[in-house]
Every structure is written in structure tokens, then in C-alpha cells.
Amino acid sequence: MSTSNYRKQALALAISAAVFAPLTVAQDAAVLDKVQVTADRRVENIQDVPVSVSTVSGENLDALASGGADVRFLSGRTPGLNIESSFGRAFPRFYIRGYGNTDFRLNTSQPVSLVYDDVVQENPILKGFPLFDLEQVEVLRGPQGTLFGRNSPAGVVKFNSVKPGEETSGYAKVSAASYGGVNLEGAVGGGFGEGWSGRVSGLYQHRDDYVDNTYTNEKDAYEGYDEFALRGQLRFESEDFEALLGAHYRNLDGTARLFRANMIQAGTNKPVSGFDRDEIAIDGVNEQELTQFGANARLRWDFDGISVHSITGFETVETFSRGDIDGGFGAAFLGPGNSGPGFIPFASESADGIPEHSQWTQEFRIESNTDAALNWQAGLFYFNEDYKVESFSYDSLAGGTQDGYQRIRQTNDSWAAFGAINWDISDSFELRAGVRYTVDSKELTVEDYWNNGFVPCFLLGKCTLAQLAAQEPDGDLSASPEDKKFSWDISGTWKLNEDVNLYARVATGYRGSSIQSAGAFNAKSVADPETSTSFEAGIKADFWENRARLNANVFYYEVKDQQLTAVGGAGNANILLNAEKSTGQGFELDFQAYLTDNLLVTLGTGYNDTEIQDKNLSVSVCAQCTVTDPLDTNGKALIDGNALPQAPKWTHNLTARWGMPVGDGGEFYVHTDWVYRSKVNFFLYESVEFTGASYVEGGLRVGYNWNQGAYDLALYGRNITDELAILSGIDFNNLTGMINEPRTVGVEFKAGF
Template sequence: MLPAAALAQDTAGSASDSDAKTLDTLMVTAQRKVENAQEVPMSITAINPEQLDVLGSGGGDVRFLSGRVPSLNIESSFGRAFPRFYIRGYGNTDFRLNTSQPVSLVYDDVVQENPILKGFPVFDLEQVEVLRGPQGSLFGRNSPAGVVKFDSVRPSQELNGYGKLGYGSDDMINFEGAIGGGLSERWSARASAMFQRRDDWVENTYPGPNDGLEGYDESAGRVQFLYEGDGFEALFNAHARHLNGTARLFRANIFKPGTNDLVDGFDPDKVSIDGLNHSELDSHGASARLRWDFGDYSLHSITGYESVETYSRGDIDGGFGASFLPDSGPGEIPFASETADGIPDHSQWTQEFRIESNTGTAFDWQAGLFYFREAYDVESFSYDSLAGGAQDGYQRIRQTNDSWAVFTAGTWEVTPDFQLRAGLRYTWDEKKLTVRDYWNTGFVPCVLLEKCTLAQLAAQEPDGDLSAAPKDNKLSWDLSGTWRLSDDVNLYARVATGYRGSSIQSAGAFNAKSVADPETSTSFDAGIKADLWDRRARLNASVFYYEVKDQQLTAVGGSTGNANILLNAKKSVGQGFELDFQAWLTDNLLVTLGSSYNDTEIKDSDLSVAGCAACTVTNDPELDEEGQPTGNYLINGNPLPQAPKWSHNLTARWGLPLAAGSEFYVYTDWAYRSEVNFFLYESEEFTGKPLLEGGLRLGYNWGHGRYDVAVYGRNILDKVEAVGGIDFNNLTGFINEPRLVGVEFKASF
């Protein structure tokens, strides 16, 4: 939603010689075809390449989009590797590598199902679209909250490209580049790449395996080939990613007991941990998008393949030693915990066939078939930090997922001013999980046994079975209408349903196997889309209400066993509004405003979860038949975790035309979110404070926008706040990114 760095400079002339500024028509593909966003009956925000340049100037990963779009939150307890998306407060806090999320991410028309795949870097993109509300007809399973859609810049016959190089705090280097053009009359190609690195900015004051932390180096590349024939088009894509660095840094006892204030003297640049912190990731994939044009009809085929390997290891207790030893800290460390998770083997195949009409009549339609196949192993390790990091536990699971779907959608122009849209999708879903290997000799319930084995693990199961194989099927649909009040104002209303398949949590040292039943959502939206002041301003606003039945929730940690289990809440609800506004207030000043209100609530009077080991829980305790506390707490009425009620974003860009084709500009952007719960229960300590972060950019461009040099700052107020917690055995948390300043040069051709 942020303004382009030079919104009007893609037309002939420059900012200094153009007439009164107007906003470009925003084209989106939310309905699987190119349309004017103002005519699509859905709450949508789109972000263009210039906006992404500004937000990503500090070398950030996909989380830099969080809060920059109304009702969008993105967070991670894995750092750059594993983003968790939330739309309208609806998401999933589960940190396991076989988890699913209710926000689907689609990259170049291929769904990225595994949460590790969702972190692919943001570079050389044509546009990012955020589609709020269930997208259960055209995008299908695991999209009951919405879809975040990334589209790369396509090859063309015209020779073009860019190079961008930035340098900033902690020896941060940020490079992007792309080049493309025609290879022959029919063929064109485009190659793009990025490289980012940053030195460690946190010092480890304990003589552990790591001297410094939070550094990384990451690279990614993409190659595309486009064939344009007579009535046939083929777009081939191959891409890869490599990440090496430290995992998310957990910090022991950073909260003052009884409050969510950071402890006195907290130093974000220092930690004291005795465990190893390391993260590495490699992924690659390819796709083939084919289109046959038969005049009144077009046939599409989309084939996608993705694969990822990853390993992430961290000091979970966030400190050193243990309280039963002479030396430990910071604060109380009941016992040491050091774990790792990885995916050694993974493959995802998708295939879609879709036919659409292009008759130009009052009724158009599309229909198709979709197949999804994913198979992978997940490894979990535990280590004894007190014995030099010796491995003391291991688990390997195998999960497969097969899904089939048939879908159809239609658009009927009832009158020139009234249009109806509808869609249907029927999905079959099969998932299977088996435990292939397990042993543990560490500090776990099996500690009195010589060794925890698969057989002993199965003994914890009520049925003695470590495997699970749920099968689901579901019909999802949507219905919407658009009323044109004038050439510049449209009203719309939409009702839609969504679906997420069953999820499985394997048995472990602290918990038995758990299976969450499928969840379904129903959402009601109504809104207005208007171009104002002769297209110098644009206003999009919507109100919404949704219900989720059998919502899958993850209960993490707790004092009764440090378990990690899946639950189904009978129902949860959300309601609120979104507002997008942008305007040229003068010919040199472009301002945007985004705002959203998300009021979420869990509605299940019998649902309870274990409370934390060291924090101050504010929910009512669950009582047994004798009226004694069970150690669990009732969460009925709580908001969903990581769901801020309020979020706002504001940008302003002021440009001063200089010599012909050159300009000096000032650009600032701000994002605010209100407080959030880190977990399902409510507590004093694990409630994230409101967070305000801002950016500032001073730049000079010339050559009609072809060249740009700038100095910038991210998190310029140097806000330091906890953005997540670890419910294990103490008041451990992790914080936001620090202030970063730098310089950047970009050349385009």
C-alpha cells in the first residue's frame, strides 16, 4: 500500500515536467485473471516494486511486510527461516516443521505449503497482493484466513534490468540485480539474484560455542524463460535459496516478574548462553506455466516442484548452567535445554489444469482440477548443554500429504452496474504421519529408564499407536456482488468459506500424539472502493465478521509437562475493519494511510491449557471435581495469539524537482501495532507491548528515475521490545530487530 518511490516516473517525462499527479490504475490477479483492483469484490492490498525497495533496504526478510498492510502480521521464532503469517488475527503459532498455516502463500502461482518455503526472499517482484478472508474456491485448502501472493517480474522482449547495492550497520551488505530481454522472436529470458549478509551484532559474554550471534548470509536466484507463440505461451521458472547464520536468539529471564517490562539494565547487544546457535537452509524449485489460447477459451497448466533441506539449533533456555549447579544465569535456569529441528528430505509436487472463458459476454467462467503431493522427513534433536552439547535425544518422523480438488467460478454481469460472482471447490485430503526412529536419554519422563525407545514412547499412547492417517473432504464456496454507484465508486459484499485439513503432532518425551480435526471458516465482508479528486486519491474500506469452527490451536509449554500439543477450539470469532487511503496532497507530496481493527475471541467454555512455569497467568484456573486447581487455565474469551487489535501504517513522500529529470526526495514510513498475546493463555509477562517502528530515507534520483542514491534508517527510534516468548521453564523471550542505518545506490535500464 505504500507509495512508489517515483510513482509517476514510469510514464514519459519526469516528476518535474509532468502535469497534476494522479494514481495509476491498480491491476491485480486475486481472481486468477488480471483485473482492476477497484472492481474486485474483496479486501485487497497490493505492494509494488518501489515500495518493496524502501521496506527491504535494510536487508530484511519477508517479515518486513508485517504491519505495512492492514490486518497483516508476520512473526517467527526461527528468525529468517520460518515466517508465520496472520491475517485479521487468524494464524497459527505452531513452530514445528510439519505444521500447516491458515494463511496460504502463493509464489508465481505455486503454493508454498511447508512453512520453511514461505520464507523465500523478496526480490525482483512485480507485485505482492494480500487477499483477506477465505480464498477457498480458487486457491483452496489451507487458505481460510487469506492468501499472500507474490509475482515475479516476467521476461519480455525489451532489454531491461537493474542493479542495487546497499551497505549499512554491522557491515550489512544488500545486493539485488536482474537482467532480461529477448533471445529470439519467440523467446525471452530474465535472470535475477540477491545476496545479503550481516555481521553478528550480539556478543555472547559466556565462553560457549558462539562468540557472536544474529549474523547471517543469504543468497537466492531465479531464472525464467518465456516462449510466446501463436495461441500458446510457456513460462518456465527455476529458483534456489541458501541461508547460513544463527537461529532466533532466545534470552533468559528478560521480563520483570509480574510485568511485561524488560528487566533493568537489559542490553540487547549482549547475551550469556552455553548452547550452540546455528541455522542453515537450502531450497530449490521449478515450475512450468503453460497457456493455450483458443479464442473464446484459454487452457492453463501449472506444474510446480519445491524441495527444502534445513537444520536449526538453539539454546532454548536462553542462558547458561542450571540452578542446581554453582553457576547459572541470567536469572533462574531450572534446567538446561538445547534442541534442534531439521528437514533432511522433502519434496512437493503440484499440478493444476484450469480452463477459462474469454467470450466478452455477460457471463464468464473458469473451472479446473488441482493435485497436491508432499512427502518429507522431520528430525528433532536434543543436546546436553552441561556436557558440552552432547546429543541425548533424537526423533525422525515421516509425513505425507495428498490432496485433490475440483473447482469452478463464474462472473455474471446482471446489469451494467451490478455484477455477481460465485465459486465452488471440493477438496479431498489425506495425511499420514509415522515415527521412524526415537530415543532419548536426557532429562525427560523416561529418565529413570535406561533409554527411551520407540516401544516406550508408544506406551505413552492411549492406543499404543504412534502413527496417524486422517482423511478429510470439504466443500468450500464464495458469493459476492459489486454495485457501481458511479464511474469512481463501487460497493461490494462478500460471503466466503475456507478449510484447513487435519494436523498431526507426533508423540515426544513430554506429550503423547495429538491430532487436530479440520477447521472451517465463514466470513462476511462489505466495503467501498472509490477513486477521489480526479484520481488524485483512492479510498478502500471494508468491515468484516468471521467464525472459525473447530479452530486448530497449539498449546506450547506449560508447567505441567512442557508439552506441545494440538487442540480444537469449538469456535473462534473475529470482527473489525480495514482502511486503505492514498492521495497526492500536492503535486510533490504523496501520503498513504492504512488502518485495521481486529477483535478476535476464543469461544469454548471447556477449553483449558497448561499455564507457564514462571509467569503470572491472569486467566481463571481450571478446577477438578473436588474444586482443586488442575494446573490448567480456562482460555474462553481470550483473543487469538499474535492478533493485535489495532494496526496502523503511514507513509509520506515529498519530492523536490531539480534539474531536468532529477529530484531530491524525503520518504518516511511508520507502522504501529497494539499489544498481543504470545500464547493461548493470558499473562502479565508474555503479553507483547505496543510496538511502533519507523523508517526514513533521503534520496536523489536522476536520469528520469534511472539512477537513485539514498541514505536510510530502519527502526529509527531504536525501539527495543519483546516480540515473542518461550514458555518452557523461565521468562525467556526474543526481541525485534535493532536500528539500522545505511546507504544505497540503484541503477535501472
């Protein structure tokens, strides 16, 4: 074990020791609040739900979001959750228990579903909506195919906004941080008679550019952004009816992800000597723009013994992101001194965008609301998405002139019928079960295509749509798969006593077919639907007179025909394929306790061992990295036995908050949070350079609040050790990587009412 890895593992062990050592002496500690979740589409105590679920809320959520962080700050903050991106703030990729999707295309799907205020956010760009004025975040691990539907075989991440109420309430928050960071956030809401209430909340985030371009000698050229988001809600409540209407808006103007050519030292997974995160040398354009709007209507009618729900959602987004993909300048064929840093085989500059998009969802659900031993719910769901994706290529060696274009259109229609029961068989045993039938159809067509750059048909001159079709094995650029699937789950909860529950769950889920359009470097590819089956058993316990809480489980899952994306290789292809099977197994633990009246500690740990099982599956490998997999006769890597990409075996997270009362209604406090992630593979094949090293990252917040917590003034730091981590890479004939956020420090003031 290297010295660096030893230090990181030692820190993780020290964190665990610091948590558990004081437990035998904890006396007269405060009491933990009950946590309410909606994992089963009903509001329930988290301890009663037979599924592995974690939450992030309150002060922990505020601390993690300090400094203008986007949704990726949640990565590792609950066991088994990883989030990364090659699009920066615009397009996060979620993984639960190592199960996710590394595909960067704008028409891709993910096996982790994101639900914002009861409305699914299907397109990957929609998943990056900023987090503000939230009640809590829920992470549901394992298949959620019965009540949340397709594309949730790995789990669901739910964001729940603060709802309007009759009482006037709100807050205002302002902070200033490193790199000219400014963060403004606030909300106000309350009732205005006759059952009506409303709430408006908003967010503005800014950061200056701080990365210099040493090729153009431009100072402070990249990594800045301006982001604005707004949410409005209107609520009406009567004795037997509730309506909650909402609308939200987002605008982002910033820079795309920076790809750093040859930043990885050959033969290692470390940055090259002298690497400076504040510098880059590129000859392409870098920009990113995004506009999103959505609205929803959540209605509930209460009748004698039943409730009827209607949830209508609409989302639309436009985005454009352009970046220098080769991560450097020039090209090797121009001669010595005319390219760099390191080896640049050829220039590549591209952009992707969504010029048109619409998503409509409609759910009708009816549920029993009695105190009977048997309760049930059933419903219908409809999903429609219609959008276009544009891809551009540019010649960096000719001043960035456009030399290629493609426009595709994809439509997706899906409908489902579902039902579930909760049956209290006895005072100590409850059975839950559910089933869902889904019909899912997609259609993709290539509407326009031309390319006169470095592509397989460049000898013919300008590539056209007809020439592209001629390269297809079947001569057809369109695809229209249709899938019909059953999903089901069954679970049991055994109540040992009022404070301890044991549970077991078996669940299935599926993800519909995916389509990769034909392009310059690859033919059209279609991945068949994947199905997952998960087995889970655990314990949920409150103890020490509700001063401590423990949730722990073991799990095993199998994914048949898992959709994988083979990206890059010497041919720079991007193709879809299905693995015969993949598996994951491990355990998770969530622990929180008041060790003293003034010290609250939370600890999360996850172990997850994933494996691809397909003896005949091979993928193209990189041109410059050190591949450690066996190769077939065509020089491709045989990936049977490899871990899934971006799937760390270990994740640990810790928070600790200590407070000291000061005067009448005041408090001085210290809050710290730490996250550990073990090494990960970036791609399907294994190599020395494209293995992300383990890392530890921490935050610190020191503050004073007064007037019973209504006002708060704090100093904070994110990534306080200034850890430099390579989070992902680009397999582009060299050793290009992407890194984490730098250390930021700031001051924040919050006033609540």
C-alpha cells in the same frame, strides 16, 4: 494508560491528522496509477475485485526491504497482517485478521496460504524465500478456499515476480549498512527473437555477527548471516500459446533465533532493567542452514472463446537449525552462581531439521475469455508432499553431547475440483460465485526415536521407540486422517458510478487435519479440520479526479473447530487441540492520495477483535508468569473469551514520499514509513509478562535520483527510533523472550535500464 502507550497512540493519531489535514487544499495533484491484481486468478483492476485486498510494490517495497530485511518486514504494512517467527529468517508465521498459527513444528500447517509465482508454498520453511525483483505483493484477506484451495481460510499472500519481456531491462543495486551489512541485488532480461525472452535475477545479503556471548566471553558471536538467492525465467509467446518456465534457488547460512532467558521483568511486560540487546549469556550452540530449490512451468493455450492453463510446480528444501532453548547457561540444581541469567530450571538445547523434502503441484484450469455477460473458470488441482523431520536434543551441561533423536515422516496428498462464474447481471451489478471440493489425506509415522535425557521415561534408562509407543494412549505412533470438504463463496458488486463500487462477500474455507507426533513431553495429538465462514462488505472509490483512492470494509468471521497449539506450560508440552469456535470482527481501510504534485501519502488502518469461544477449553500455564485467566481444578487456564494469539486489535501503517525536481530529469526526495501494532497475547492463556506491548517502528530514506529515475543514491534507516520490542516468548519455566531487529542505517545505489 501508561505513558509509553499514550505516546504511541498519540503518534498514531498525529499520523492520521497529518494525512487528512491537507486534503481540503490539495490542488493539481498527480494522478494515481491503476493497480492490477490477480485475486480472482485474472488480471483486474483492484477497484473491481469484490474482496479486501492490499498491495505493496515499487518504491515502497524497495524502502521496506532496505538493509537486508527478510519477509517479516511486511508485518503490519497492510491492514491486519502480522508476521513473526521463532526460527528467524527461515520460518515466518503469517496472520491475517488475527487468524494464524503459532505452532513452531516443521510439519505444521498455516491458515494463511503463501503463493509464489502461482505455486503454493505449503511447508513453513518454503514461506521464507527472499523478496527481490518482484512486481508486487498482494494480500488477500478472508477465506480464499475456492480458487486457492485448502489451508487458506484466513487469506492468501501472493508474490509476483517481474516477468521477462521483449524489451531489454534490468537493474543493479548495492548497499552497505550497519553491522557490516552488504546487500547486492540485480536483474537483467529481454527478448532474443522468435517470441523468446528471459530474465535472471539474484540476491546476496550479508550481516556480521554483533551479539556478544558474555558466558563464553566470545565477541560478535551471533545474529550474522549470509544469504544467496537466484531466479531464472524463460518465456515463449506466440499468437495462441504462452509458456513461462522458472527455477529458483536459496541458500542461507546464519544463526538461529536467539532466545533470551528472563529478559522480561516479572510483573510487567517490559525488559528487565539494564537489558542489552547486543549481549546474551548461553552455553549452547547456535546455527542455522537452509538450502531450497524449486521449478515451475506455467503454460497457457488460447482458443476461440476459452483459455487453458497448466501450472506445474516442484519444491524441495533441506534445513537444520540448532539453538539454546533455555536462553541461558547452567541449571538451578547446580547451585548458586552456576546458572543464569535468572532462574534456569534445567538445560535445554535442541535442533530441528528437514533432511528430505519434495512437493509437487499440478493445476489444470480452463476459463472463458469472451466479452459476454457470463464468464466462468473451472479446474482440477493435485498436491503431493513427502518429507521427513528430524529433532535432536543435546546436553549443554555435558559439552553439548547429543542425548535424544526423533525422525518422523509425513506425506500429504490432496486433490480438488473447482469452478467459478462472473455474471454481469446489469450495467451496475455483477455477481461472482465459486465452489471447490477437496479431498485431503495425511499420514505421519515415527520412524526412529531414542532419548536418554530429561524425559518421562528417563528412569528406565534410554528411551526407545517401543517405550515411546508404550506411553501412547492407543499404543500407536502413526496417524492418517482423511478429510473431504466443500468450500464456496458468493459476492456482489454494485457500481454506483465510474469511480465508486460497493461490494459484499460471503466466503468459506477450511484447513485440513494436523498431526503432532509423540515426543518426550507429550503424547501424539491430532487436530480435526477447521472451517471458516466470513462476511464482508465494503466500498472502493477513486476520487479527486483520480488523485485519491479509498478502499474500506467491515468484516465478521467464525472459525469452527479452530486448530490451536498449546505450547509450554509447567510440563513443557506441545499439543494440538480444537476450540469449539473463534470469532473476529472489525474494519479495514486503505487510503492513498497525492496531497500535492510532489507529496504522495498512503495510510492503512485495521481494527480486529478476536475471541476464543469454548467454555470447557483449558491449557497448561507458565510456572513463573502472572496468569490473569481463571483456573480450573487442575490449575489450567480457562481460555474462553481470550483473544487469539498474535492478534493485535489495531494496526496502522503510513508512508509519505515528497520529491522536489532538480535540474533536467533529477529529483531530491524523502520517503518515510511507519507501522503501529497494539498489544498481543503470545500464548492461548493471558498473562502479564507474555503480553507483547504495543509499539511503533519507522523508517526513513533520503535520496537523489537522476536521468529520469534510472539512477538512485540514497541514505536510509530502519527502526530509526531504535525501538526495543518483545515480539514473542518461550513458555519454558521462566520469562524468555525474543526481540525485534535493531536500528540499522546504510547507503544504497541503484542503476536501472
